Amino acid sequence: MIWNDRSAMVKRVVDTSATIDLDNYKDLEARAGVYIFMNIDGEVKYIGKAGAGRIVDEIYNAMYRKKDLGATTVKVLYTNSDLNALSLESELIDTYDPPNNLT
Secondary structure, X not given: OEOOHHHHOOOOEEEEOOOEXXXXXXXOOOOXXXXXXXXXXXXXXXXXXXXXXXXXXXXXXXXXXXXXXXXXXXXXXXXXXXXXXXXXXXXXXXXXXXXXXXX
């Protein structure tokens, strides 16, 4: 399913990153939130969450586990708490049903 920016328009999201090349993930702010791996066409491949200060580390871990298969870009939806990141991740996975979340 193709990413829709309206999915980021919920109260739990306090800020968003631009969609960036996956190779540049280390440039992202280390905050709590949800990250979305997509291909160049915006097709969602994987959705993950990170607690406070862990976005960069969790993206690295997901890539290490091969959750970036087919992805070329990443977008982050920053939240103000770990709990908001957890609930947002669950909601987005239900909506987008990313293939790399199934493995």
